[in-house]
Amino acid sequence: MTKGLLDIEALARPEIESLLERAKYFQPLQQMRDKRLELHVGRLVVNLFFESSTRTRISFEIAARRLGADAVSISSQGSSVSKGETLLDTVSTLSAMRPDAIVMRHAASGAPHFLARHLPIPIINAGDGQHEHPTQALLDARTILDNRPSLEGLRVAIIGDILHSRVARSNIHLLSKFGVDLVLCGPAPLVPQELKHMAPGVTITHDIREALRETDIIMMLRVQLERQNETSFPAGEYSRFYGLRADNLALAKPDAIVMHPGPMNRGREISTEVADSSRSVILSQVENGIAVRMAVLEKVLQ
Amino acid sequence: MPKLLIRNGRVIDPANGIDRVADVLLASGIVRGVGENLPSRGAEEFDATGLIVAPGFIDMHVHLREPGFESSETIETGARAAAVGGFTSIVCMPNTNPVNDNAHLTRYIIERAKAVAKVNVFPIGAITKGSGGEELASIGAMQAAGAVAISDDGRPVMNSRVMRRAMEIASSFDLPVIDHCEDINLSAGGDMHEGKVSVRYGLRGIPSCSEDVMVARDILLAEVTGARFHVAHLSTRNAVAMVAEAKRRGLKVTCEVSPHHFAIHDSQIIPYDSNFKMKPPIRCSHDVEAMIEGIKSGVVDAIATDHAPHSVTDKIQEFERCPFGILGLETAISISLERLVQPGHISIQRMIELFTTGPANILKLNRGSLSPGLPADVTILDLNSKWTYDVNKSPSKSRNSPFDGYNFIGRAVATIVSGEPMWQA
Numbered sequence: 001m002t003k004g005l006l007d008i009e010a011l012a013r014p015e016i017e018s019l020l021e022r023a024k025y026f027q028p029l030q031q032m033r034d035k036r037l038e039l040h041v042g043r044l045v046v047n048l049f050f051e052s053s054t055r056t057r058i059s060f061e062i063a064a065r066r067l068g069a070d071a072v073s074i075s076s077q078g079s080s081v082s083k084g085e086t087l088l089d090t091v092s093t094l095s096a097m098r099p100d101a102i103v104m105r106h107a108a109s110g111a112p113h114f115l116a117r118h119l120p121i122p123i124i125n126a127g128d129g130q131h132e133h134p135t136q137a138l139l140d141a142r143t144i145l146d147n148r149p150s151l152e153g154l155r156v157a158i159i160g161d162i163l164h165s166r167v168a169r170s171n172i173h174l175l176s177k178f179g180v181d182l183v184l185c186g187p188a189p190l191v192p193q194e195l196k197h198m199a200p201g202v203t204i205t206h207d208i209r210e211a212l213r214e215t216d217i218i219m220m221l222r223v224q225l226e227r228q229n230e231t232s233f234p235a236g237e238y239s240r241f242y243g244l245r246a247d248n249l250a251l252a253k254p255d256a257i258v259m260h261p262g263p264m265n266r267g268r269e270i271s272t273e274v275a276d277s278s279r280s281v282i283l284s285q286v287e288n289g290i291a292v293r294m295a296v297l298e299k300v301l302q
Numbered sequence: 303m304p305k306l307l308i309r310n311g312r313v314i315d316p317a318n319g320i321d322r323v324a325d326v327l328l329a330s331g332i333v334r335g336v337g338e339n340l341p342s343r344g345a346e347e348f349d350a351t352g353l354i355v356a357p358g359f360i361d362m363h364v365h366l367r368e369p370g371f372e373s374s375e376t377i378e379t380g381a382r383a384a385a386v387g388g389f390t391s392i393v394c395m396p397n398t399n400p401v402n403d404n405a406h407l408t409r410y411i412i413e414r415a416k417a418v419a420k421v422n423v424f425p426i427g428a429i430t431k432g433s434g435g436e437e438l439a440s441i442g443a444m445q446a447a448g449a450v451a452i453s454d455d456g457r458p459v460m461n462s463r464v465m466r467r468a469m470e471i472a473s474s475f476d477l478p479v480i481d482h483c484e485d486i487n488l489s490a491g492g493d494m495h496e497g498k499v500s501v502r503y504g505l506r507g508i509p510s511c512s513e514d515v516m517v518a519r520d521i522l523l524a525e526v527t528g529a530r531f532h533v534a535h536l537s538t539r540n541a542v543a544m545v546a547e548a549k550r551r552g553l554k555v556t557c558e559v560s561p562h563h564f565a566i567h568d569s570q571i572i573p574y575d576s577n578f579k580m581k582p583p584i585r586c587s588h589d590v591e592a593m594i595e596g597i598k599s600g601v602v603d604a605i606a607t608d609h610a611p612h613s614v615t616d617k618i619q620e621f622e623r624c625p626f627g628i629l630g631l632e633t634a635i636s637i638s639l640e641r642l643v644q645p646g647h648i649s650i651q652r653m654i655e656l657f658t659t660g661p662a663n664i665l666k667l668n669r670g671s672l673s674p675g676l677p678a679d680v681t682i683l684d685l686n687s688k689w690t691y692d693v694n695k696s697p698s699k700s701r702n703s704p705f706d707g708y709n710f711i712g713r714a715v716a717t718i719v720s721g722e723p724m725w726q727a
Contacts, residue, residue: 009502086615086618086619087619087620088618088619106620108620108621108622108623109503109504109505109574109621109622110503110504110505110573110574110620110621110622111574111620113573113574114574114575114619114620114621117575118618128504129504129505129622130504130505130506131503131504131505132504163501166504169502169504192501194497194498194500194501195501197498197501197502198498198501198502
């Protein structure tokens, strides 16, 4: 990581390991009465969210404050973006106020990469379009490691709309770097064969039973059939063929864990029974988000 | 107009089977002869020793943006870029604002070009009114006013019935129909070639099949109507194969390829750099190979740049928000030399054909050779000249080129239009 954090793809395995290790160090803080460290007092982090988000934005804000830094959040509503200013102008203007890092969420894939080419300020990608969501993959890895001794050799199934998922892409890159056996599953239009070439160790199936069989980790993705302007799969059939329920969960290893980046569509990609079961680590993911983002911010603010 | 004697160059004139060291005499705006001891008394001399003297190069696919988008390009600036790039004639697409869909606008472009352009400008008229894809434009009147083809470039005619009618009419006027072949339903929302790279970058894809199905449709309609059908900026392996097959069957089907489609493939794109965003998109290496094969085998008739200027403001944006298109006029010859001639795929004679007789025959321009009596348009090349493309020095109003900073060997060193040197390196 040179300046900011644009994607997982460009990170080397040791860089990921050191972030996960540092996140582990921050984890116990979440249980303490005084959760604030004074590591980065006086540093300023701007959270710039061009796409609505609650959990990621708040998680970054909390992470910055727990490091002792100041955090300012801006969302696209009411900002100059809606007044027709270009993205580059908006971010240049913010840069002139001398924050130490910009955390950015944007609906266009590559928007932070584009800005990083034109501006010197460190940019942390909090999700760019359908490309990557690096801190989500880091918090997912942290959550898996809280439940398994290592990533090496695990079988991980990622199920849902892979094509449009930045969470899936970041996870594919991260897990592949650690020798994970990755199975991608979902309807054919949402899981194209080209995904096999993204990273080593990736296989594809359109049969959820095959994906779940003997798997260690199940990552369900939010499916937004209604947000695409085309029908990629008959909405009424989705949960029947690609939903995770107690009956097909039984195909996985007995100690398999269930993950979801949220927000969930209960009854569509995941049944309430599974989401609320002891196998689900969904709330641990959210909790780990803060520790992981503290590690990332710390690295960038150094 | 004064006489000009281009002395001692290697004259390559494919139409007349000439490839030898000779002089070329131009006078009163027309070619007087190629040979030795030409009646050159009183002529200015241009020493072309060590250089190649070719018929004036023609780019049959450019966007001049005037009227309507003058902040990106004008007829004057586009023509100047053409002269610097070695082109003596350019053919401009109708997607201006308003669209060139009537004789008044066609005449306006021609008059304006006469007043301000350093090179010859030939307009292409729209197929449908406003390129809206529904009501046919005044095709005959535009031809009478000087349009050399019809096309709804950039906004392909999706309604096959409308395209059929357009081809029937064009056929009766012996006017070629140029189609930007893209099924806009298949390509909807796409920003780059659909494949491994688009999936990796999380960008929506423009599949090869969106081009292929329209090439297939248009070839079938050309067969039904007898029209002369020309595929603009062809970019896929299947499309080359279909054009080859159409030619074998004797249909009047031709095609052009743009330099970026035989020079770059999608894994060489700088991620999210809008200077690599155009339609059709930079395809995969498999397609790039097919472009080169098509050029070698003769399936491809012309190299055309699809010069598509967009202002810096429009192009410095998130990749998916940027308009499609890149500059092409100043780099086409050098890219062709580097990717086609220098590796030995084609001869310099064949390359010259692709820039001269190829487009001239498709559009019936009565140019593209050094036959005595033709307009005195000449492009002079130096195959050994080393140079670096600096887009910031371009006479174009726009800066959107992926080839900025490239080091090339070989270029045009002089552009002579109607006997007058319009540009010299």
